Structures are given as C-alpha cells and as structure tokens.
Amino acid sequence: MTLPDRAPAPAIDGATFRKVLGHYPTGVCVVTAIDGGGQPCGLTVGSFTSVSLDPPLVAFFPDKGSSSWPRIAAAGRFCVNVLGSGQEAVCRRFAARGADKFAGVSHRLSAGGSPILDGVIAWIDCALHAVHEAGDHYIVLGRVIELDIERAGRPLLFFRGRYGAFVPLDDGERVADRA
Secondary structure (H helix, E strand, O other): OOOOOOOOOOOOOOOHHHHHHOOOEEEEEEEEEEEOOOOOOEEEEEEEEEEEEEEEEEEOEEEEOOOOOHHHHHHHHEEEOOOOOHHHHHHHHOOOOOOOOOOOOOEEOOOOOOEOOOOOOOOEEEEEEEEEEEEOOEEEEEEEEEEEOOOOOOEEEEOOOOEOOOOOOOOOHHHHHHO
C-alpha cells in the first residue's frame, strides 16, 4: 500500500542524507546466485534485514543501476552471506563493477544451488518472494528456505564511511561505562 504525501516535502541534499544516515551502522552481506548461464554472480549489500518469522522472510535493497541484480533476479533464488570482520576484501570485491567477482573466492553451493562463500559468519538461502520499486532502489523480499551459522565471529560493519567490527559490552557493563 502506498500512502499519498500529505504535504510537499522539502528537498533533501543527497550528501547530507548520506552523512546523517551514515551514523547508523549496518552489517555487510554479499548476495549470491547462479545466473541463467550457470555462472556465479553476486553483489555487496549494506541494507539487509529480517522481515517476518511466519512465513520466514528477509529483505535487501539493491540499487536499480546494479548490473548484478538483474542476474540474481533472473535466477529466482539467492543466498545472503553475512560477512565477518576479516572479510573487507571480499566486501570490496563484490561491490566492484565489472570484473569476475568470484575469481579466487572459494565457495560451495547451498542445497538450493546458490553460492555460500567460505569464511562467512552465517548464510541465508532464499527463494525470490517479491520485488517492489522504492525510489532509486528495489525492495527484494526473499522466502527463507535454509540457513545456518558457519562460525563464531564478529560481523563486518559499515559506519560513517568506514568498515569495522562490533565489540560487545561485557556482562553488566553499560554503554555509559565505555563513553
């Protein structure tokens, strides 16, 4: 359902929008699939979320200008690979345009046939459930078919234009104690 705008919104400068939202940390994932030609494809996303427990749904938001997204969409299924803090190079490789993103990247196939990258913290194998237009991006919903945790570790995070890792508070420690 799309609600009508109630009042004209002021113009928002793109640089300011990015700067402000950059203060909200995001996890980093690589979404992978096997395209119609039998070739692996993938893209880095920093906009991934759980949506529903019943049915189990997740979402990510690829840019409409992505050259990888149409290949993943045509596959009809995909795997979300949750990157660990030591996988910044993998993140950058799958964020790049053009080159063979899988060159030198070891992986195996899920039962559904999508690539699971070696060394990830967790993976979520999905069937494409729905795609909605949202400005200059798409909202992609995936129905979870299978998922697992690969290893313990800290996730790769993106915050204020930089990569980093999550450091949990010790038991009983408060955020104010670290400030």
